Amino acid sequence: MDGIIKYILKFLVEFIFGKEPKRKKTNSAYRNVPGAQKTVHQPEPYVPPKKYRDSRWEELDELFWNMMQEEVILRKKRNGCLLSDAEIIYRENLEGWFSKHCYVNCQVSLGQLIEFPEQDGFSKEEQSRFFSMFSKMAMDFVIVSVKTNKIVCVIELNDSSHKVPKRVERDRKLLALMKKSQMPFMFVDICQIDVEPDIWTERKNTLYESS
Numbered sequence: 001m002d003g004i005i006k007y008i009l010k011f012l013v014e015f016i017f018g019k020e021p022k023r024k025k026t027n028s029a030y031r032n033v034p035g036a037q038k039t040v041h042q043p044e045p046y047v048p049p050k051k052y053r054d055s056r057w058e059e060l061d062e063l064f065w066n067m068m069q070e071e072v073i074l075r076k077k078r079n080g081c082l083l084s085d086a087e088i089i090y091r092e093n094l095e096g097w098f099s100k101h102c103y104v105n106c107q108v109s110l111g112q113l114i115e116f117p118e119q120d121g122f123s124k125e126e127q128s129r130f131f132s133m134f135s136k137m138a139m140d141f142v143i144v145s146v147k148t149n150k151i152v153c154v155i156e157l158n159d160s161s162h163k164v165p166k167r168v169e170r171d172r173k174l175l176a177l178m179k180k181s182q183m184p185f186m187f188v189d190i191c192q193i194d195v196e197p198d199i200w201t202e203r204k205n206t207l208y209e210s211s
Helices: 002-017 028-032 060-069 085-098 124-134 165-180 199-210
Strands: 102-109 138-145 151-158 185-189
Touching: 085 102, 085 138, 085 151, 124 165, 151 165, 151 199, 165 185, 185 199
Parallel strands: 151 185
Antiparallel strands: 102 138, 138 151
């Protein structure tokens, strides 16, 4: 009987005053421990993506010195000779033909012959990649005027290696670069090393086209 009375009284109280709002549950671990703080998640430090997939070292200086320390193998090219046998013969021929007015330089990098200034319209990365494509190309012979110290003509001696597809593409790029920079340039076949090249006509035609 007492239980029924209590139930009726509770029903009347809730009906008149409404239900008592439920209290939000709190984490008893933090509520009961004085001074306790919630753990804040610490993000992992940012690790930049690798530039190169198959390299233990990213930066150039780091790459250089680590490879040196690990005893990288290096050898003199052509057993220490600057030129091949055919190039030596052709250099001697060039000096015999033009030594009165010119001197001959050998194995000159294209980066020393063609300037590539910074320019609008291309990003720095595009300019850097473009320059790196040709700057290390080595030209077989650069004939220079004794009087003016200016380049008369650049000569690339062609042997059988220039028939390889990769080398053919290199030569196509080389021709385009020389034309764009208005540099007198000739390909000479290795079978023609005893024939005097007409460097003066090539120089004249190049200067005429650029004027």
